Amino acid sequence: MSDSKSVPCIGFLTVVENAELGLLGGYLLLNATGRPLEFHCTAPVQPSRAQEILYGATLRPYLYGEQIGQTLLARPKLTPLVVCTDHEHVLSARDFSPVPLVLVCQTESARPPAFCLARNQVVAAPHYASDQQAILAAWPIQADHLDLNEPFARIREALEEAQKTARAA
Amino acid sequence: MSLAATTFDLAVSVRALASPLSVALRQPDAIEVRSQPLDFSAEPPTTITLKTPRTQPRVFSFTFPEAPHSAAPARPVKKPAPSLGHIVPPSLPPAEPRQSLTRIRPPGDIIRLEDRLYYVLQPPLETLVQSDALHFPFEPFPYQFQGVAFLYPRYSAVLADEMGLGKTMQAITAIRMLLRSGELRSVLLICPKPLVTNWQREFGLWAPEIPLTIIEGDAVKRRWQWTQEAAPVKIANYELLMRDRDVLDESLAFDLVVLDEAQRIKNTASTTSQIARSIRRSRNWALTGTPIENTPDDLVGIFEFLSPGYLRPGTAPRRIAELVREHILRRTKDMVLTDLPPKMFRDAELDLSPEQRATYEMAENEGVMQLNSMGDQITIQHVFELVLRLKQICNFDPSTGTSSKLERLEADLEEVAASGKKAIVFSQWVKCLEILKHQLRRFGPLEYHGQIPSKHRDGVLKQFKEDKSKHVILMSYGAGSVGLNLQFCEYVFLFDRWWNPAVEDQAVNRAHRIGAAGPVTITRMLSLATIEERINQVLEHKRALFDQIIGQNTAPASVGLSQGEIFGLFNLRSPKGVITPAA
Numbered sequence: 089m090s091d092s093k094s095v096p097c098i099g100f101l102t103v104v105e106n107a108e109l110g111l112l113g114g115y116l117l118l119n120a121t122g123r124p125l126e127f128h129c130t131a132p133v134q135p136s137r138a139q140e141i142l143y144g145a146t147l148r149p150y151l152y153g154e155q156i157g158q159t160l161l162a163r164p165k166l167t168p169l170v171v172c173t174d175h176e177h178v179l180s181a182r183d184f185s186p187v188p189l190v191l192v193c194q195t196e197s198a199r200p201p202a203f204c205l206a207r208n209q210v211v212a213a214p215h216y217a218s219d220q221q222a223i224l225a226a227w228p229i230q231a232d233h234l235d236l237n238e239p240f241a242r243i244r245e246a247l248e249e250a251q252k253t254a255r256a257a
Numbered sequence: 258m259s260l261a262a263t264t265f266d267l268a269v270s271v272r273a274l275a276s277p278l279s280v281a282l283r284q285p286d287a288i289e290v291r292s293q294p295l296d297f298s299a300e301p302p303t304t305i306t307l308k309t310p311r312t313q314p315r316v317f318s319f320t321f322p323e324a325p326h327s328a329a330p331a332r333p334v335k336k337p338a339p340s341l342g343h344i345v346p347p348s349l350p351p352a353e354p355r356q357s358l359t360r361i362r363p364p365g366d367i368i369r370l371e372d373r374l375y376y377v378l379q380p381p382l383e384t385l386v387q388s389d390a391l392h393f394p395f396e397p398f399p400y401q402f403q404g405v406a407f408l409y410p411r412y413s414a415v416l417a418d419e420m421g422l423g424k425t426m427q428a429i430t431a432i433r434m435l436l437r438s439g440e441l442r443s444v445l446l447i448c449p450k451p452l453v454t455n456w457q458r459e460f461g462l463w464a465p466e467i468p469l470t471i472i473e474g475d476a477v478k479r480r481w482q483w484t485q486e487a488a489p490v491k492i493a494n495y496e497l498l499m500r501d502r503d504v505l506d507e508s509l510a511f512d513l514v515v516l517d518e519a520q521r522i523k524n525t526a527s528t529t530s531q532i533a534r535s536i537r538r539s540r541n542w543a544l545t546g547t548p549i550e551n552t553p554d555d556l557v558g559i560f561e562f563l564s565p566g567y568l569r570p571g572t573a574p575r576r577i578a579e580l581v582r583e584h585i586l587r588r589t590k591d592m593v594l595t596d597l598p599p600k601m602f603r604d605a606e607l608d609l610s611p612e613q614r615a616t617y618e619m620a621e622n623e624g625v626m627q628l629n630s631m632g633d634q635i636t637i638q639h640v641f642e643l644v645l646r647l648k649q650i651c652n653f654d655p656s657t658g659t660s661s662k663l664e665r666l667e668a669d670l671e672e673v674a675a676s677g678k679k680a681i682v683f684s685q686w687v688k689c690l691e692i693l694k695h696q697l698r699r700f701g702p703l704e705y706h707g708q709i710p711s712k713h714r715d716g717v718l719k720q721f722k723e724d725k726s727k728h729v730i731l732m733s734y735g736a737g738s739v740g741l742n743l744q745f746c747e748y749v750f751l752f753d754r755w756w757n758p759a760v761e762d763q764a765v766n767r768a769h770r771i772g773a774a775g776p777v778t779i780t781r782m783l784s785l786a787t788i789e790e791r792i793n794q795v796l797e798h799k800r801a802l803f804d805q806i807i808g809q810n811t812a813p814a815s816v817g818l819s820q821g822e823i824f825g826l827f828n829l830r831s832p833k834g835v836i837t838p839a840a
Contacts, residue, residue: 095325113314121388122380125324131315159313165326233387246377250317253370
């Protein structure tokens, strides 16, 4: 088997809001052809009343980025080249992880920091504009065909599947 | 508690300047300041602390087999053969993103969360194609992607697509994906003997990187082939199962066994079925366009291979439909191939020639009298014999050789030959085909039936395809109705009808399949006011019921003729009343 560090892989991290359970984080690592290598998901996270009051407008970045994002990013055995997310609040996790983190734009982005990655426009985390160069230098050519939005749908389905199993148990 | 206090003397002298304003203001000469120390010896104020614990949420982790650090394979993973490596694709323009993506869904019998997540998290098949992880010579149809997605996660599956929709390609692609992901290492594919070369050709087209072993040759050679591990896919024919039973009984085991034309094992008591069931395997797939040929018990027979004990004979049809729903996938051309050229039926309802009519009536009257006289001794075999004799008269008058069907066929073939096209003529009797070969010699007829040696058959098909002087091929239903690709033919003639519409469909689909150049015209010949017309009426009724078994899960019905129906063709009576089949 090949050395774990030599397998190029790409991470996808998202957070799903469930009305009953709270927030569920899912983190999927794919190889360059889009096949799954690792998957990590959190138990439901619900902010306390104190947190809601004290964090105020910073609650979401705290929960998405620091609590869920930071925890998930530390978990895998493989180190991805880049982690993609579809939630802007997750970008705050970049402060706690050495891995470049980008937001996948949902539409054609006019924002200047956006750059092209695979078939999508992405934006690096604030204050980490230098990640762009590192990402583009390490990006595997076999992954150029990927639609970076597609894996998030898989993560959402996987979270639903995990919740079904938890409820059945 | 007391706090230290510092006092300042603010009694400063102030000298007022003499001015009209100071007189008016009557400023004092000094500011009186009094200071008083504060006493903090009382209880301190209450403070409330709001804690914001920074606990990390619990995380559940899953590692999948393709991760280099995965511990999934308990057995040692063999290095794939060099030819399974990456294929360099041709330089095609990048594909436009599809609107719908085909995802693999875990079937209901996958229980473990980790296994279910493994399938849920697979990429869409279209993504794999675009990534060149899977290169195809032609873009698969969307329904074919769905067929592959159906087979991929299943340990027991029936792919029951109508003939001509590419079951072969779908099975090969699913095998290919499973080999590449390491989930399979050994596959056995069993098919009718005439189809072995067809499978070999299809593997060469759809999965050229997969080494194959064709089990053939003498016993010594076959034994060696069975036990070789070099090629992950072995192809054998049903006939070899009997001959190599002792080899299969040994320690041979396969990750996947695929049965093509799986209706061959519907009879659980047959030796072929028993041997197939005895092969050690982890997964099994059955490919058949006719999972139910006569009764729902045909399906029970197939499932006895897929999952022994899952279905039992005598189970209510509605219950069978519920149980098999997740395991069977069937599509028909009407459902999925709106772009396929049309299939046009042209029923040729013909009157018998005078000679034929005279012979027919005499034979029927005498035959029925004889059957009636047998009373309770009558068996289905007796009725069959009469039916077959009458059907043969509908083809040719035995004494004069006249045939209204032949006249019609000759006329139609004139047109076919004149337009440079080709036709297939089916009959259930080789003798009939031999007569036709003589009568139709000006059209360059070729024969393809059980009496043509196997080694010559591929050559016959090649000649038929390539030789422009050969406008017609004469096929028996048995030899020509299974698995062959003749999509360059635009005309099909059913000289006499088969008992079962499913077999006729198979015959027609030799020409009407993917790759058909144009519309296919099917002429079904039927002699009016004869046994053929009566059989046709029963079968028309049953044809409408066939799709309900698989497609809509309503109460299924037989699609061939039951014993009662065969007896009913002649309304046989004895002195005791209507004659029915023996119990």
